[in-house]
Amino acid sequence: MHPLPLRYVDVAWWQRQSNRGARADEKVALWRDRLTGAPAVAELPFDPARPAVSRHRGSTLLFEPSAGTAAAVAQVGRSNGATPFMVLLAGFTALVARYSRSRDIVIGTPTANRTREELNDVVGFLANMVVLHVDCTDDPAFSELL
Numbered sequence: 001m002h003p004l005p006l007r008y009v010d011v012a013w014w015q016r017q018s019n020r021g022a023r024a025d026e027k028v029a030l031w032r033d034r035l036t037g038a039p040a041v042a043e044l045p046f047d048p049a050r051p052a053v054s055r056h057r058g059s060t061l062l063f064e065p066s067a068g069t070a071a072a073v074a075q076v077g078r079s080n081g082a083t084p085f086m087v088l089l090a091g092f093t094a095l096v097a098r099y100s101r102s103r104d105i106v107i108g109t110p111t112a113n114r115t116r117e118e119l120n121d122v123v124g125f126l127a128n129m130v131v132l133h134v135d136c137t138d139d140p141a142f143s144e145l146l
Contacts, residue, residue, distance in 0.1 A: 008124035015113075031131065035106070038133055042100040082146045089132075090145040097136040105134040 018024070065073070070084075077087045089109065097105050113119075113126040134145070
């Protein structure tokens with residue numbers, strides 16, 4: 001077995017370095033600008049009352065779509081040049097917009113952080129969160145959300 005050219009610790013160091021200095025300040029300014037005026041939370045009618053002090057507790061709901069649903073999601077994706085993840089995320093966005101009665105939707109989603117070929121063989125969970133700020137003004141068609 002040969003040693004890997006990069007290890008997880010190398011990636012962590014590289015990312016820490018890229019989040020310092022003027023370049024990092026530019027990134028923060030960009031995201032502050034893009035998220036200015038965005039709602040902090042989506043107010044959903046079935047949400048329980050929020051506690052005065054957030055405990056940051058969540059839960060998990062596991063389910064398995066039927067074969068027919070999975071095939072339909074894949075077909076919508078193929079028809080629109082989108083992945084199944086994109087189809088499901090667009091559906092989730094539409095659902096949040098409808099139930100919150102908001103046209104300004106903010107969703108956080110993880111993204112694989114393997115942006116360079118050298119990272120393909122690195123062992124570890126490399127992910128970052130990306131904020132999607134979606135304008136649902138004028139009730140966009142599903143294909144527009146995709």
